[in-house]
Amino acid sequence: MSQAIVEIGFLVGFLTTWLGFAFLLFPMVLRFVLGGTWLNSLSEPYSERMRRASLFMNEEISRAGRSRIGRIGQLLAAIGISVLIMTGIVWITLRILEKQGIPA
Secondary structure, three states: OHHHHHHHHHHHHHHHHHHHHHHHHHHHHHHHHHOOOOHHHOOOOHHHHHHHHHHHHHHHHHOOOOOHHHHHHHHHHHHHHHHHHHHHHHHHHHHHHHHOOOOO
């Protein structure tokens, strides 16, 4: 029973963290592809495309958490990482108890 709870905790933590990072990155990728930064730079030299992309990414990363979906992404990622940490602590505790012969 306790092993099933630990597995569910790991799964919930992983999926919540993944969803949080997806919420943070998805709007950035959409603005990059559909906003013209990528489409308008295809005919330019590689160095110019990389310069434009780096300017765009610096701007997007600095404002990633300011939108509503970005804040939701931050919250989900923080909750997911916290769940993973707590599940890891429970897992280690159960392993120590099993090694000492105490049934969990």
